[in-house]
Amino acid sequence: MPRFRCVPMPTGTARRFRQTGRDDRGLTLHRRAVDGPGFPCRHCLRLGLPGETMLLGSYDLPHPLGTYWTPSPIFLHAEECPRYAAEDEIAPIVLANGLVSIRAYDAAELCLYDLGHVCEGAAVAAPLARALEDPRTRFVNIHTARPGCLLTAVERLG
Numbered sequence: 360m361p362r363f364r365c366v367p368m369p370t371g372t373a374r375r376f377r378q379t380g381r382d383d384r385g386l387t388l389h390r391r392a393v394d395g396p397g398f399p400c401r402h403c404l405r406l407g408l409p410g411e412t413m414l415l416g417s418y419d420l421p422h423p424l425g426t427y428w429t430p431s432p433i434f435l436h437a438e439e440c441p442r443y444a445a446e447d448e449i450a451p452i453v454l455a456n457g458l459v460s461i462r463a464y465d466a467a468e469l470c471l472y473d474l475g476h477v478c479e480g481a482a483v484a485a486p487l488a489r490a491l492e493d494p495r496t497r498f499v500n501i502h503t504a505r506p507g508c509l510l511t512a513v514e515r516l517g
Contacts, residue, residue, distance in 0.1 A: 360488035382416025399452035404443035423468035456480035
């Protein structure tokens with residue numbers, strides 16, 4: 360697989376959500392205590408632990424722009440957490456997800472349908488490698504396959 364990194368939401372956006380209590384739509388963030396599976400933080404890219412407080416709101420995806428742009432519901436730790444920075448590692452929230460959707464986009468930010476794939480999060484390495492190895496791919500977004508929420512963007516390094 361080519362070198363890559365999972366791209367979390369910017370720290371500035373996470374800070375703004377926490378400080379204002381409002382999401383990208385201007386709506387009040389929901390506060391939820393982790394009480395079961397799920398609750399993937401889009402800043403540290405790990406699952407919330409039982410008892411942690413998470414914020415739930417709408418996040419305006421930075422990419423793709425244009426035709427395929429969409430906001431996404433996301434969870435974020437209510438307390439500060441370190442921004443995910445690992446390279447060449449699939450984010451824990453992807454691996455822990457039961458079913459993910461891989462969506463590759465080209466330089467014009469148009470979806471490359473033939474590279475799309477749905478699989479268990481634990482099995483994402485091969486279809487992600489396929490998308491990243493394709494010279495048409497500029498970036499990949501990985502979503503939860505059922506509700507369709509963005510888990511992380513993925514970009515090639517080097």
